[in-house]
Structure formats: C-alpha cells, structure tokens
Amino acid sequence: MIPFLLYAGIFIGSFYVVRFIRHRTAIRDYTSLKTVTFGDESAVRSNRTASIISIVTIFFMWGTFTGSVIVPSFLHMPGPYVGDGQFDVVVQAPDGTKDSSTVYWRVAQPDADAMPQEVDEGTGAALNDTVLIRKYRSGQVRWDVNDTAKRKAGARIVEVDGQPVNFDHKRRDDNGNLVDEKPEIRVENATITFTDKGALSVSPTKGIQMEPIWLPPPEDVWTRFIEIASDGYQGSTLLEHLGYSLFRVILGFLCGALVGIPLGYAMGLSNWFRGWFDPIVEFMRPVPPLALIPLVIIWAGIGEAGKIILLFLAALWIMAIAARSGVSGVSISKVHAAYSLGASKRQIMRYVIVPNSLPEIFTGARVAMGVCWGTVVAAELVAASQGTGMMIMVASKFQLTDIVIMGIILIGIIGFGIDMLMRWAERVLVPWKGKG
Structure with missing residues (x-):
C-alpha cells in the first residue's frame, strides 16, 4: 500500500507542477489553437516530460525501498534494525518462586563476521542470555539452558520487559475451534513471541525496505550485469544468450508471417477459404502459445525445432487475422474506381488491396513480435541450454534475484527496441497510413 500511495502522490504532484510550468511557458502551435481536443486523437501527443519523470520515479522508488546508494540516505524508507538490544524477563519456577534475568541480542x-554480545551471566536461578541475529531474520533464545529451573519441569516466563505474559488467552481458528493464542510482546526495536515449547523468539524490527533476496538494489543488478557481460553465465556469454533468443524469435516470426499473411489474404478474398479456415483460426486464436508447449515437446522434442514451431504457431494466427482484417478494411470505393479505370484483378491486388492492407499487417506484426518475444522466454524456461529465459530459470533456482531482474530488464529493453524498430519500418514502408 505504501509504494502505491507514494507512486500516486508523485504522479499527481508532478502532473500539476508540470502543468503549471507548461502553462507559464506554453508554445502557441496549431494544436494549442484547437477549441476541441478531448476525443481528438491527433491532439494527444506523448508528453516527454511525463515519460522522463515516470522512469526516474520507478528508479527512485526502487532505490528508496532497497536502501540503494543512488538515493540519498535521508530518502530511504525505514530499514531493518541493526545493532544491540536487550530486554528483561521474569522466570517463574515450578514452586512459584520468581527470578529475573536479561536477554541481550x-x-x-548477513555477511558480517559477528559474535553475540559478551555479557555476565549473573547469579540466581535465572541467568542472563545472549543471541546473535542476522539482518532480516529472527533469533531463538532457549532461556533455560543455563538456568536452574527448566521448561520441562514446568518453569516459564511470566513477564517480558515489565509486561505480563498471558498463556491462557484463547482464540477461534478458521473452523471455529478454541485454540491457544501465543503471547506477543513488543519491546524496543523488536517483537517477542513464544515457540510451541516455550522458547523465546526475538524478531527485530524489519522496517519496510525490501530484503535483497526479494528485490536487490539497482547497483547490485548493474554490477551483476557487468560481471555476466564480461564473464558470461552457464558457459555462454550474455550476447550469446540474447542472440539465441533473438534468432528463435525472428525465425519463428518470419515463418509465421510467410504462411499467415497469404492465408489471411485468401480468407479476405475467397468465400471458400474464409469458410474453410475461419473456424480453425478463430479456434486457435484464443489458445495461449504457452498451452502448446507440452504438445510441441511431445511432437518435436526439446531442441531448436520445437521452439521454432512454437513461435511459428504464436505468430501464424495473429498475422492471418491481421491480413484478413487489412483486406476487409479496404474501401470498396477504391476498388470500384480501379475497376472503372480498367484495372485487372492482379492490378487491383497489387495497387489497391496490398497497399491499403499493409497498415493492418504492420500492426499485427508488432503484436506478433511481442507475443513471440514473450513466448520464447517461456519456452526457454522449460528446456534450453542457451537463451534469456534459461538464464532466468537457472538463476531463480539458486535465488539469484539480481540475475533474474537483470534478465527481466533486458527482455523489456529488447522488446521495446523491437517495437520501436517495427514502428520505424512502418513509417518508412507505409507512409500513407492514416492519410486516407
């Protein structure tokens, strides 16, 4: 909830600040002179300032919730407690006598060569205890190990830091049965609970920063990237892992496009082809490519052929539907005009249908490339010796979260780059898109 509220606050605050600045320094152009802009797609342009603030906000929140060095320490969220602490306990022996001692923690x-506090055990029936706890972890204190009164004989702790301990409190579980509720005592910088056998469990304050095993700071991910880029991972360099993934995506996409586009044209131009293939295409379209992985492995094995077939199937139906939609969207007035000028079917296909259907085909190609890129990573998670997905899968088994996040970031960057490349190709090859 806190990250969401912080993100929402930054979003709203930056919106009004940038809006105020832009109002003071507004540039009067054609769009600014429009009287109606809501609903006019041509008047909506990406705000570069918002894009920059959005990226900076993500890294800022990443750093502040992980204690990163890229964010000033005074902006860090409260982290786990590191240091020394203590609390007093009162032990009641089976005969009812009481004695007090101190627990030092x-x-x-996690990687420090540390030792527990050196303390004097004291004198009496209950002696002092000490325990070493690692950051983000809890520690257990068997307080009766050095005491005269033992838990097995009926001794128990009745006070912690002056707060009485109630072992007789009951609560109802999910089935409505009454069960014992373990006492929970809050002391300075820690929470004290009891195990089933009566030992103390010391849980230092953890704050709201993320533990590195769940989310490492940005500098750790960057360091890991430099390391793998220079030394490689699992017997292959980083470029080889990325190259294998890109090769599979491009080959699978090209195969799907070479079959899907002619199929879509045939479905858009022929009643027979439309009736024959439409049930097949509409049946396969909602089936996620990941659901086909077991079947493809059975048919083609876990080698490269199986991955290419999976990517081919991922792109095939998207490209077929895009081509069919492109043919269906051709204005009939253009076809009639071409016929009236004496054009043949071949000329109509070349000069009317293909040019006017290319925008839809490029849109489908962008979608298909995105689906293929996501599918190849999932396919490599199942069975691969090289590839981005394989790198993430192996790292996750050893809880190397920095490698996992590095792989996710690389996947996103490459996917974004592919989409930008497709948009550039569309602007160059289809300059008439949106111009009637």
Missing part, C-alpha cells in the same frame, strides 16, 4: 549484517 545483537543484529548483524
């Missing part, structure tokens, strides 16, 4: 960094 120390929280150290």
Whole structure:
C-alpha cells in the first residue's frame, strides 16, 4: 500500500507542477489553437516530460525501498534494525518462586563476521542470555539452558520487559475451534513471541525496505550485469544468450508471417477459404502459445525445432487475422474506381488491396513480435541450454534475484527496441497510413 500511495502522490504532484510550468511557458502551435481536443486523437501527443519523470520515479522508488546508494540516505524508507538490544524477563519456577534475568541480542549484517554480545551471566536461578541475529531474520533464545529451573519441569516466563505474559488467552481458528493464542510482546526495536515449547523468539524490527533476496538494489543488478557481460553465465556469454533468443524469435516470426499473411489474404478474398479456415483460426486464436508447449515437446522434442514451431504457431494466427482484417478494411470505393479505370484483378491486388492492407499487417506484426518475444522466454524456461529465459530459470533456482531482474530488464529493453524498430519500418514502408 505504501509504494502505491507514494507512486500516486508523485504522479499527481508532478502532473500539476508540470502543468503549471507548461502553462507559464506554453508554445502557441496549431494544436494549442484547437477549441476541441478531448476525443481528438491527433491532439494527444506523448508528453516527454511525463515519460522522463515516470522512469526516474520507478528508479527512485526502487532505490528508496532497497536502501540503494543512488538515493540519498535521508530518502530511504525505514530499514531493518541493526545493532544491540536487550530486554528483561521474569522466570517463574515450578514452586512459584520468581527470578529475573536479561536477554541481550545483537543484529548483524548477513555477511558480517559477528559474535553475540559478551555479557555476565549473573547469579540466581535465572541467568542472563545472549543471541546473535542476522539482518532480516529472527533469533531463538532457549532461556533455560543455563538456568536452574527448566521448561520441562514446568518453569516459564511470566513477564517480558515489565509486561505480563498471558498463556491462557484463547482464540477461534478458521473452523471455529478454541485454540491457544501465543503471547506477543513488543519491546524496543523488536517483537517477542513464544515457540510451541516455550522458547523465546526475538524478531527485530524489519522496517519496510525490501530484503535483497526479494528485490536487490539497482547497483547490485548493474554490477551483476557487468560481471555476466564480461564473464558470461552457464558457459555462454550474455550476447550469446540474447542472440539465441533473438534468432528463435525472428525465425519463428518470419515463418509465421510467410504462411499467415497469404492465408489471411485468401480468407479476405475467397468465400471458400474464409469458410474453410475461419473456424480453425478463430479456434486457435484464443489458445495461449504457452498451452502448446507440452504438445510441441511431445511432437518435436526439446531442441531448436520445437521452439521454432512454437513461435511459428504464436505468430501464424495473429498475422492471418491481421491480413484478413487489412483486406476487409479496404474501401470498396477504391476498388470500384480501379475497376472503372480498367484495372485487372492482379492490378487491383497489387495497387489497391496490398497497399491499403499493409497498415493492418504492420500492426499485427508488432503484436506478433511481442507475443513471440514473450513466448520464447517461456519456452526457454522449460528446456534450453542457451537463451534469456534459461538464464532466468537457472538463476531463480539458486535465488539469484539480481540475475533474474537483470534478465527481466533486458527482455523489456529488447522488446521495446523491437517495437520501436517495427514502428520505424512502418513509417518508412507505409507512409500513407492514416492519410486516407
């Protein structure tokens, strides 16, 4: 909830600040002179300032919730407690006598060579205890190990830091049965609970920063990227992993386009082809490519052929529907005009249908490339010796979250680059899009 509220606050605040600045420094152009802009797609243009702030906000929140060095320390969210602490306990022996002792605890960094606090055990029936706890973890204190009164004999703790401990409190579970509720005592910088056997469990304050195993800071991901880029991972360089994934995507997409586009044209121009293939295309269209992975493995194995076939099927139906939609969207007035000028069917196909259907085909190609890129990563998660998905899968088994996030970022960057390349190709090859 806190990250969401922070993100929403930055979004709203930056919107009004940028709006105020732009109002003071507005440039009067054709769009600014329009009296009606709501609903006019031509008047909506990407705000570059908003894009920059959006990216900076993501990295800022990433850094502030992970204690990153790229964000000033005073902007960090409260992190886990690291240091020393203590609390007093009162032990009641089976005969009803009571004695007090102190539990000393120390929280150290996970990779630090630390030792528990050195303390004097004291004197009496209950002696002092000490425990070492690693950051983000909890520690268990078997307080009766060095005491005269033992838990097995009926001794128990009745007070923690002056707060009485109630072992008789009941609560109802999900089935409505009464069960014992374990006491929970809050002390300075920690929460004290009891195990089933009566030992103390010390849980230092964890704050709201993310543990590195769940979300490492940006500099750790960058360091891992430099390391893998220079040394490789699992016997292959980073470029080889990315190259294998791109090769599979491009080959699978091209195969799907070479079959799907002619199929779509045939469905858009022939009643027989439309009636024959329409049920097949409409049946396969909603089936996610990932659902086909087991079947493709059975048919083609786990080698390269199986992955290419899977990507071919992922692109085939999208390209067929895009080509069919492009043919269906050709203005009939243009066809009639061409016929009236004496054009043959071949000329109508070449000069009317193909040019006017290309915008839809390029839109379908962008969608198909995105689907193929996501599918190849999932396919490599199942069975591959090289590839981006394989790299993420192996890293996840060893809980190397920095490699997993690095792979996700690379997937997103490459996918975005592919989409930008497709948009550029569309502007160059289909300059008449949107111009009637």
